[in-house]
Amino acid sequence: MVLSDVSIRRPVFATVVSLVLVIFGLFAYQRMSVREYPDIDPPIISVSTVYKGAAAEIVETQITQVIEDAVAGIDGIRAGLTPDQKVLLVLTERRHGPVMMVGDGVNDAPALKKADIGIAMGIRGTQVSQEVADMILKDDSFTSIVQAVKQGRIIFENIRRFIIFLLSCNVSELLVIGVIALLNLPFQLVALQILFINLITDVLPAMALGFTKGDETVMQKKPKDPRQPILDRKKWFSIWIYAAVIGGSAVAAAFFTEGVANNALFFTLIFSQLLHSFSMTAAKEKFFGGPVLKNVYLWGAVLLSIGITLLTLAVPPVAKALQLQQMDLWNWEIIALCSLGSLLVIRLLKALKLVA
Numbered sequence: 001m002v003l004s005d006v007s008i009r010r011p012v013f014a015t016v017v018s019l020v021l022v023i024f025g026l027f028a029y030q031r032m033s034v035r036e037y038p039d040i041d042p043p044i045i046s047v048s049t050v051y052k053g054a055a056a057e058i059v060e061t062q063i064t065q066v067i068e069d070a071v072a073g074i075d076g077i078r079a080g081l082t083p084d085q086k087v088l089l090v091l092t093e094r095r096h097g098p099v100m101m102v103g104d105g106v107n108d109a110p111a112l113k114k115a116d117i118g119i120a121m122g123i124r125g126t127q128v129s130q131e132v133a134d135m136i137l138k139d140d141s142f143t144s145i146v147q148a149v150k151q152g153r154i155i156f157e158n159i160r161r162f163i164i165f166l167l168s169c170n171v172s173e174l175l176v177i178g179v180i181a182l183l184n185l186p187f188q189l190v191a192l193q194i195l196f197i198n199l200i201t202d203v204l205p206a207m208a209l210g211f212t213k214g215d216e217t218v219m220q221k222k223p224k225d226p227r228q229p230i231l232d233r234k235k236w237f238s239i240w241i242y243a244a245v246i247g248g249s250a251v252a253a254a255f256f257t258e259g260v261a262n263n264a265l266f267f268t269l270i271f272s273q274l275l276h277s278f279s280m281t282a283a284k285e286k287f288f289g290g291p292v293l294k295n296v297y298l299w300g301a302v303l304l305s306i307g308i309t310l311l312t313l314a315v316p317p318v319a320k321a322l323q324l325q326q327m328d329l330w331n332w333e334i335i336a337l338c339s340l341g342s343l344l345v346i347r348l349l350k351a352l353k354l355v356a
Helices: 005-030 065-072 083-093 106-114 127-132 143-183 191-209 233-256 261-279 296-314 316-321 329-351
Strands: 033-037 044-050 058-063 100-103 117-121 135-137
Touching: 083 106, 100 106, 106 117, 106 127, 117 127, 135 143, 143 191, 143 233, 143 261, 191 261, 191 296, 233 261, 233 329, 261 296, 261 329, 296 316
Parallel strands: 100 117, 117 135
Antiparallel strands: 033 044, 044 058
């Protein structure tokens, strides 16, 4: 039997076309990109395949509960995952909370980019994975991740201490000035006294709180929601309560002292704010033996601020500018009791979990 040229060419042509389509399909599959739509409830993962040179560009397939069920059933160790499968795994797990991704290869880069925290290897990791990662392990040791997480939580908590302390102190001053003006009381803080409080007694302890070390409870806390603000409603409520207690103790001292109401208001407000810095303990942290009381920088800042404050009475020009005068022992006892009272009240509120 003799085969014609046409009969030979047709299967060859069909074979070539099939191979071209297969190669084109594999190339297009590698170009698959994964996108997440956080505004849709429930979230939807969309897989789009982009064909280069094609007139129609996008072919989309929405994958919802199928991938959710498939990923939820994955446990243990899995190997041979494609880059797209890794991205789908990360995006699906992000619905249940923050996701950390560790990778070293080029095929890990998309998943590292999509994860909340992408970690790349510094020694054997590729440059692509290092560029898209949020953190790079210089020693390629997984124990370094634990230390980095711990240090990051300590830094975050110290920033929160710093903000809460400064806000509560400044709000207490505003409450004192506002209440005294509203009730037309016979005493008030002068402008230089307010400036002295802000420059001397607020700045040094606030900076020292930034050096507070964490304790054993740091790694026992759950991961924080990235969408959660640094100060939630309970923190803001606590700030106003702290300010009210500090301001109330200062006004009370001014009422109980004799003839030196302005001075009592000034010194009590300072000492109450300084003692308030020791109450900047986070949730589950101990007060006695906790990281705040163990902060030597905070002790140094508080003692230095107290020394500078008492020194104002010993320097006549400064005392005259601040309108200060010498006080007897009874007045100093009132100031000390009211200052300690503000600390005790705040600690009691924390123990009862009425404030954060």
